Amino acid sequence: MPTRQELQAALSPFGLVLRGGWRPTADEVLPSLPSSPSSPSSPSGQAPAVVWMVGVAGSGFWPLFKASAFFQDGLPDPLDRWSRHVGEALAQRWGGLALFPFGPPPYHPFQTWAARAEPLQASPLMLRMHATYGLWHAYRFALALPSIATADLAQSSPPEATVATDNTRTIPTDICVACDGQPCLAACPVQAFSQGGFQLQACVNHVHQPAGQACHQNGCQSRQACPQGTPYRYHREHQQFHMQAFLASHPPVPTGMGPV
Ligand code: B12
Incomplete structure (x- = not known):
C-alpha cells in the first residue's frame, strides 16, 4: 500500500x-x-x-x-x-x-x-x-x-x-466568530446567506442578470470578501470556470412563480 x-x-x-x-x-x-x-x-x-x-x-x-x-x-x-x-x-x-x-x-x-x-x-x-x-x-x-x-x-x-x-x-x-464584521455576509448582493441557509435561487437569479456581472466575472462576492487564506484565492479564470458550471446547471426561475 x-x-x-x-x-x-x-x-x-x-x-x-x-x-x-x-x-x-x-x-x-x-x-x-x-x-x-x-x-x-x-x-x-x-x-x-x-x-x-x-x-x-x-x-x-x-x-x-x-x-x-x-x-x-x-x-x-x-x-x-x-x-x-x-x-x-x-x-x-x-x-x-x-x-x-x-x-x-x-x-x-x-x-x-x-x-x-x-x-x-x-x-x-x-x-x-x-x-x-x-x-x-x-x-x-x-x-x-x-x-x-x-x-x-x-x-x-x-x-x-x-x-x-x-x-x-x-x-x-x-x-468566523473572531472575524470582524463578517464581511462575507455583507458582500452578497442578494443576501443569499442571511436567513440561516443558502438562498440558492436568489443567488442564481442574480448572477444570470446583468446586475450579477461582478459575481459572474470574478466569482462569488462573499467568498471573495473572506479575509482568511487570501494567498490561495482562486485565479479569475478558475473562478469563472466554476461560476459558469454553476450557472449551466442552475437556470434562472422567475420569482413568485408557483407550481403550475
Ligand atoms: C449540493 C452541493 C451544492 C449545492 C447546495 C444546495 C443546498 N442548498 O444545499 C449548490 C449547487 C448550491 C452548491 C454550490 C457550491 N458548492 Co457545493 N456541493 C454540493 C455537494 C455536491 C453535495 C452537498 C450535500 O448535500 N452533501 C450531502 C451531505 C449528507 O453531506 P455533508 O458532508 O454532511 O455536507 C453537508 C453539510 O456539511 C452542510 N454544511 C456544512 N457547513 C454548512 C454551513 C451551513 C450554514 C449550512 C446551511 C450547511 C453546511 O453542507 C453539506 C450539504 O448540506 C458537495 C459535494 C459533496 N459530495 O459533499 C459540494 C461542495 C459542498 N460544494 C463545494 C463548493 C466549492 C461549492 C461552490 C463554491 C462551487 C462554485 N460554484 O464555485 C458553490 C458555493 C455556493 C456558496 N457560495 O455557498 C465544495 C465545498 C468545499 C469546501 N471548501 O468546503 C464541495 C464539498 C464540493 C467539492 N468538490 O469540494 N453546492
Whole structure:
C-alpha cells in the first residue's frame, strides 16, 4: 500500500493535494472494494481500511488541468471527467475504489469525511473553513484502499476520532466568530446567506442578470470578501470556470412563480 508520502508524490503531477485520511469504523456502510485480479485470493467485497481525501488548495492544479485533453475537448463536465480519470487510475493501481463528490444524489458526504481527515470548521457560506487555505479549497475524489501502510498508522485519524455530525453546521467557528464584521455576509448582493441557509435561487437569479456581472466575472462576492487564506484565492479564470458550471446547471426561475 502507498504511504502518505507516496500518495502525495503520485498526486503532485496533477497539482492535487493529499488532504488527509480517516479510518472507517466497522459499522460504517461504505462501498466495498473490488477484488484484485493480481491477488485473486483477496476477498471481493472487502471494506476499505482507509479513505484518503484528495483535493485542491488554491489554483495550483489549474494549469495542469487546463493542459489536459479533458479541458480542451469541448465536452461537458471537464473537471469531473479529469478527476475521474486521475482518481480511477490511482484506485486501480492500489486495488481500491475512487469515490467522487459529484454525480447524481445521494451524494457522498464529502464535507463530513473531510472534517475527519483534517481540521476544518463550518462557515456561514456552507463551505468549510481551513486555517491556511480559508475557503479556497475543494475535494476532487477520495481513495478508499484495502489497507494502510504501517508507517502511516500512528499519524492517521483513529476510528473513534472526530466524527462530524449535522450539528457542525450550526456550531460557530473560532475563525468566523473572531472575524470582524463578517464581511462575507455583507458582500452578497442578494443576501443569499442571511436567513440561516443558502438562498440558492436568489443567488442564481442574480448572477444570470446583468446586475450579477461582478459575481459572474470574478466569482462569488462573499467568498471573495473572506479575509482568511487570501494567498490561495482562486485565479479569475478558475473562478469563472466554476461560476459558469454553476450557472449551466442552475437556470434562472422567475420569482413568485408557483407550481403550475
Ligand atoms: C449540493 C452541493 C451544492 C449545492 C447546495 C444546495 C443546498 N442548498 O444545499 C449548490 C449547487 C448550491 C452548491 C454550490 C457550491 N458548492 Co457545493 N456541493 C454540493 C455537494 C455536491 C453535495 C452537498 C450535500 O448535500 N452533501 C450531502 C451531505 C449528507 O453531506 P455533508 O458532508 O454532511 O455536507 C453537508 C453539510 O456539511 C452542510 N454544511 C456544512 N457547513 C454548512 C454551513 C451551513 C450554514 C449550512 C446551511 C450547511 C453546511 O453542507 C453539506 C450539504 O448540506 C458537495 C459535494 C459533496 N459530495 O459533499 C459540494 C461542495 C459542498 N460544494 C463545494 C463548493 C466549492 C461549492 C461552490 C463554491 C462551487 C462554485 N460554484 O464555485 C458553490 C458555493 C455556493 C456558496 N457560495 O455557498 C465544495 C465545498 C468545499 C469546501 N471548501 O468546503 C464541495 C464539498 C464540493 C467539492 N468538490 O469540494 N453546492
